[in-house]
Amino acid sequence: MSIWQEEKQSVVEAAREMLSMGLVTGTSGNVSVRLAPEEDGRELFAVTPTGAPYGSLSAEDIVVTDFDMTPVEGELMPSSEALLHVEIYNRRPDVLAVIHTHSVFSSVAAVAGTDIPPIIDEVMISIGGPIMVSVYAFPSSQELADKVCDALEDRNAALIRNHGAVGVGRTLRQALDVCALVERVSQIYFYASLAGKANTLPDEVVEAERAMFVMRRRSE
Ligand SMILES: [Zn+2]
Secondary structure (H helix, E strand, O other): OOOOHHHHHHHHHHHHHHHHOOOOOOOOOEEEEEEOOOOOOOOEEEEOEOOOOHHHOOHHHOEEEEOOOOEEEOOOOEOOOHHHHHHHHHHOOOOOEEEEEOOHHHHHHHHHOOOEOOOOHHHHHHHOOOEOEOOOOOOOOHHHHHHHHHHHOOOOEEEEOOOEEEEEEOOHHHHHHHHHHHHHHHHHHHHHHHOOOOOOOOHHHHHHHHHHHHHHHHHO
């Protein structure tokens, strides 16, 4: 049995939950978790394979690779967006889990090129600020990884231009909750705009909640 059995199983469960929450369809989207580095410092992560249906996914299907995409364990090919996961882990030492989704209202905002401002408190408290849309880049490319990280900065979610969304966290649970929140906030923003106006939170609230987000992160 793999020494990463537990981590691989948690990736399978998060992928299934992502599907059951309606955040992806078919084999789209992907899930990864950062693993403890090897003794020589080589960084590793466990990621869903490309093109595998989540319903029949098992821990054995989860791929372990290093950050140069050298395979370490698993028969299948890593997710086509694995470069995005690596770039996030490289730029954000605080991130231990990454989930990429294609949920509908997040994709609507990503297609419209609409950043989601802080319209409810959870955007500031759980994501750390507005959800920004990245500059367009081709799927699965290093350029996409770079552009999405530029949009993400130190926050927990970003929208991927003409594509979908990404959520990150200290745990898979947190990353999943962030992805669900991104979808809900995108939906609220869409309907509020249709209703006539999407008011953002008052500036002083945004400032105070951002300070709370930063303080909580420091204590983690
Ligand atoms: Zn995608």
